Amino acid sequence: MENLQVSTVSGKRRLKNSIKAFFTEPANIILAISVVVLGFFTIYPMVLLISDTARVHIAEIMFKELRGLKVGQFTFFHWFRMLFSDMSGVYFWNPLKNAVLMSLLSSLIAIAYGGVVAFLITRTDMNCKKFISSVFIFPYIMPSWTLASFWKNFFQNPEIGSGTGGFLFNLFGWKVSEGFVYGLVPCAIVLGLHYAPFAYILIGGILRNMDANLEEAATVLKASRMKIIRRITLPIVLPALLSTFLLVFSSSMSAYAVPQFLGGSSGFTVLTTTMKQFINSGWYGQGYIMAIFMILFGLIILGLNQYATGKRKSFTTVTGKSGQISYIKMGVWKHIAAGIIIALCLFCSVLPLVTFALESLCVIPGDYSTLTLEFWISKTATSSGNGIRGLFYEPQVWTAFKNSLLLSATCAVTAGTMGILIGYSVAKKRGTFLAKAADNLAFLPYLMPSMAMGAAFLAIGGPLGLSKTFFLLALVGGIKYLPFASRSGINAMLQLSGEIEEAALIVNVPWWKRMVRVIFPIQRSTFISGYLLPFTSCMRELSLFTLLASGSTVLLTTLLEDWQAWWTQSANALNLLIIITVLAVNFLVNKLTGASIDKGVGG
Amino acid sequence: MKKLLCMLLVLSMALLAFTACGGDNGKDATIYEKAQEMTWDELFELAKAETGDFNAYGNTSRIKDAMTAFVAKYGAELGLSDSNAVGTKMSDSEIYTTIESEYQSAGNSKGASMVMIQDGATLLTYINGTEYFANYVPKAYADKLDKSAVTPLVQQYINKLIMWNNVGSDSAVITNVWQLTEASMKGKVYFKSPKNEQVNMNFLIMCTSKEWSDKLADAYKAYFGKNIELGTYKNAGYKWVAEFLNNANFSINSDTTIAGDLSKPENTGKAGLFVLSKLRDKSVVSDNLTVAAFADGVAPFSGFMYPMYCQIAQKGPRPYTAMLFIEYLMTEEGFQPWGKSIGAYSSNPALAALEGDQPLSFWMEKLVFEDPQYIMDNKAEITDFVNKIIG
Structure with a gap:
């Protein structure tokens, strides 16, 4: 009896002690909180989404097969129609095939283009690094349809599409084939260019911090160039390559504006464009099946990523020891490479900006004899007859501007800080269940198509009393952009050798001070990019907020969506305002902190 | 680990059930029937007693201007200003999703009280299958409108x-x-x-x-x-x-x-x-x-x-103000935001066409009109x- 009591007490105490020990570690607390909070906000919308694919919605009663059923009733009709009916090819298999092909191609383009530029900037003595580094990220700052629209205006010729001449035709009389302007190829190229900065930031971040001693040691040991790349460089860059692939593939799978813009006349449809069509008709069941497949694809890649990163040993590249970078000498190629990259950057970064600026100055788009400043500075309604004043004097613009800035800043701070904390905890507790769960849950929002996520948050907003509030926008934005921050946080922390924090731990430095004084400063540039990416993405996000922002919470992009369909010039001016704002913030942050989106790479 | 996942799932399902139950149903349908018999002045008195925001969603950006003009004229008496009375442009599907969520929320003091919808067929399914919307035809126009423009009420054609x-x-x-x-x-x-x-x-x-x-x-x-x-x-x-x-x-x-x-x-x-x-x-x-x-x-x-329909959102905080606003939109002044350009025609036959355009009767002969039931x-x-x- 006595023995039993002793063992019970010690059992309880053991449990108490182990719980206490567990929670004395900040990393565990962070992980536990993250898993609960993120679990709720990511799994719950998914449950909603899945249950919606097997229920009858009001507008679906239009289908003869569903007539007589009640709203909310269980049905397999949507799944049958999408996967097995005679329309499944048109609505599902064909868009799925197109979406996968487009995403694969755009991932390859982004990795190849961004990766090469990152390598040239971090590892070689190429010219004009600073300029390239700052201009290269422009396409990511611009809403993706901007580049799509520019692509169309540039390559369009009278024999295809809208029947008008683009720049290339007007200047040189050159005609490209229709497949280069509309359909799979241009969609993949434009998305690849748009997301190349991802590859540049992620791959460049690793390359920059990589200690060249590793490669030099291999050279001393007479390893061949190929062997060095295969056994040293690639394994170190691999997590970043996989992360990039994961990010670009998932983004492209849920890209809507580009295929919508360039799919056009050729009937090129992808999952998102078809999904939007279903959602617009209120046929949610069928629309959400596509969303589920988009998520599934993301999960598969996430699994692959997990498998690959789980298998490898840890590579810490930032240690307490000295590190140095020796640049590869390119000789005459340093001018040629710089020239080619600058030309490409100008084409997809600067030229679109110039054309947008010019278009916002024309009464008749493309007719430069009708120049006017009214779309910018008119104090009364412009001559378009739409009641909108010049951009600077339009009250809607300023309300939206204030909201967008505030929202982007809030999302950036929330996502960025959570990202660092999760990155820290995941790296500390690598391999544990909680770390894996937090890592994956922090990434899940990325796989949720923005539009579906917006709808899910609208649905949970009602019961929580958050409908139409700024808080709901900030919540959905903070969670949606967490993956950027957590990825860069985890990448940065994995590089960091444990000995650095341990040194501070030995002299009893408290946790928060270790974070603020030791860890953050070392990986500052990567962490700050974890703040800037959400900010940038949020500034130009549309589909996520389109259902949630209205009236007093109108944003620049939702206003732009409204204007775009009808008032091209005012929309062009507004678009330019968005881009300039992001650039200005980027510049300010750069001046104040020395970091910027591209700074993760250096130059 | 499995327990944790199970708990999360149970939590999600519980919330799902919670949202599915929703709030109470819409207002007593008879208030709209009674209102149909009331004059502008009678409605105005009832509207004065209403509280909460007055929001209107419409698949037309000019709803903003119409609301601004309405507030400028009647705002002082009805307790409305630019901050609590807003017209918002939304697509049809955005309107339905938003109204659905507003309908299910317990307190709806910031929800829409009226909407302007473009697609009649989908609107019919909502009218038949839910209590989100109520049709209201102002007494002054009940006899004047074409039969096809009454249920649901057409405010204009484009x-x-x-x-x-x-x-x-x-x-x-x-x-x-x-x-x-x-x-x-x-x-x-x-x-x-x-x-x-x-x-x-x-x-x-x-x-x-x-x-x-x-x-x-x-x-x-x-x-x-x-x-x-x-x-x-x-x-x-x-x-x-x-x-x-x-x-x-x-x-x-x-x-x-x-x-x-x-x-x-x-x-x-x-x-x-x-x-x-x-x-x-x-x-x-x-x-x-x-x-x-x-x-x-x-x-x-x-x-x-194609028509643009007006409906009252049953769960909106200001039904009588919504009725006044709908009646206002049928007048020449209320139709002004759209009527100032060609190509938009009020369903009120008393309003003349703009110079260089033709009246609704001309177009009835030449164009394909929508029949929401057939669609x-x-x-x-x-x-x-x-x-x-x-x-």
């Missing part, structure tokens, strides 16, 4: 017309819609893809109705001089839709850009089907465009007309038919 580029030629590019299906017009007819524009889809659906397929069959005979051979098509409407879509050019996704591009001199001989109001846009060289209906017309139709019954089937053709 037309999309066949137009062509007339540069270098005075003769009509087409006089019969079957010409749009000929090989010579391949890729030369601009039409915003029905995938992205529901009203365009509705027009195609209407073409398959008995009335319009008969007229299309007659027009076929008039143009080709022989009876139509249907082959596998159900009727002449299906055949025309299929052949029209094969020729249509969907590469432009905005009616403004369609109008602008079509009016460029190099596009002579090409045609388009888009909103008339674009002719007044400075970015369009309107002299280069001929409106078929204003020339000799096209057999059997010169374009189509609702056939939308699923014909949407499939259209998508099979355009991919």
Whole structure:
């Protein structure tokens, strides 16, 4: 009896002690909180989404097969129609095939283009690094349809599409084939260019911090160039390559504006464009099946990523020891490479900006004899007859501007800080269940198509009393952009050798001070990019907020969506305002902190 | 670990059930019937007693201006200002999703009290299957409106017309819609893809109705001089839709850009089907465009007309203010935000057409009008038919 009591007490105490020990570690607390909070906000919308694919919605009663059923009733009709009916090819298999092909191609383009530029900037003595580094990220700052629209205006010729001449035709009389302007190829190229900065930031971040001693040691040991790349460089860059692939593939799978813009006349449809069509008709069941497949694809890649990163040993590249970078000498190629990259950057970064600026100055788009400043500075309604004043004097613009800035800043701070904390905890507790769960849950929002996520948050907003509030926008934005921050946080922390924090731990430095004084400063540039990416993405996000922002919470992009369909010039001016704002913030942050989106790479 | 996942799932399911239950139902339906018999002044007294915000969502950006004018005139007495009375542009599907969430939320002091909806067929399914909306016809207009404009209440109509580029030629590019299906017009007819524009889809659906397929069959005979051979098509409407879509050019996704591009001199001989109001846009060289209906017309139709419906949101905080606002929108002053440009026509027959435009009665003869009931019954089937053709 006595023995039993002793063992019970010690059992309880053991449990108490182990719980206490567990929670004395900040990393565990962070992980536990993250898993609960993120679990709720990511799994719950998914449950909603899945249950919606097997229920009858009001507008679906239009289908003869569903007539007589009640709203909310269980049905397999949507799944049958999408996967097995005679329309499944048109609505599902064909868009799925197109979406996968487009995403694969755009991932390859982004990795190849961004990766090469990152390598040239971090590892070689190429010219004009600073300029390239700052201009290269422009396409990511611009809403993706901007580049799509520019692509169309540039390559369009009278024999295809809208029947008008683009720049290339007007200047040189050159005609490209229709497949280069509309359909799979241009969609993949434009998305690849748009997301190349991802590859540049992620791959460049690793390359920059990589200690060249590793490669030099291999050279001393007479390893061949190929062997060095295969056994040293690639394994170190691999997590970043996989992360990039994961990010670009998932983004492209849920890209809507580009295929919508360039799919056009050729009937090129992808999952998102078809999904939007279903959602617009209120046929949610069928629309959400596509969303589920988009998520599934993301999960598969996430699994692959997990498998690959789980298998490898840890590579810490930032240690307490000295590190140095020796640049590869390119000789005459340093001018040629710089020239080619600058030309490409100008084409997809600067030229679109110039054309947008010019278009916002024309009464008749493309007719430069009708120049006017009214779309910018008119104090009364412009001559378009739409009641909108010049951009600077339009009250809607300023309300939206204030909201967008505030929202982007809030999302950036929330996502960025959570990202660092999760990155820290995941790296500390690598391999544990909680770390894996937090890592994956922090990434899940990325796989949720923005539009579906917006709808899910609208649905949970009602019961929580958050409908139409700024808080709901900030919540959905903070969670949606967490993956950027957590990825860069985890990448940065994995590089960091444990000995650095341990040194501070030995002299009893408290946790928060270790974070603020030791860890953050070392990986500052990567962490700050974890703040800037959400900010940038949020500034130009549309589909996520389109259902949630209205009236007093109108944003620049939702206003732009409204204007775009009808008032091209005012929309062009507004678009330019968005881009300039992001650039200005980027510049300010750069001046104040020395970091910027591209700074993760250096130059 | 499994427990944790299970707990999360249970939590999610519980919340799901919570949202599915929703709040209480809409208001007592009789208040709308009673209100139908009330005068403006009686409603005004009731509206004064209302509290909460007055929000209106509409699939038209000019709802903002209409609301601003309404607030400027009556705001002081009704306790409304620019901060608590807002008109917001939303697409139909955004309106439904938002109203659904507002309807289910317990307190709805910031929700919409009225909406303006474009797609009648979907609206009918909501009217039949939910209590989100209530129809209200102001007493002063009950006898004046056309029967087809009463349930659901049509506030205005907007037309999309066949137009062509007339540069270098005075003769009509087409006089019969079957010409749009000929090989010579391949890729030369601009039409915003029905995938992205529901009203365009509705027009195609209407073409398959008995009335319009008969007229299309007659027009076929008039143009080709022989009876139509249907082959596998159900009727002449299906055949025309299929052949029209094969020729249509969907590469432009905005009616403004369609109008602008079509009016460029190099596009002579090409045609388009888009909103008339674009002719007044400075970015369009309107002299280069001929409106078929204003020339000799096209057999059997010169374009189509779609309505904009007004409904009261049953769960909205200010139903009586919403009724006043709807009545205000039927007046000349309330219609001004739309009525100042061509191509929009109030359902109130007392309002005259703008100079250079024609009244509603003129268009009734020449255009395909929407029948929401027919569209609702056939939308699923014909949407499939259209998508099979355009991919």
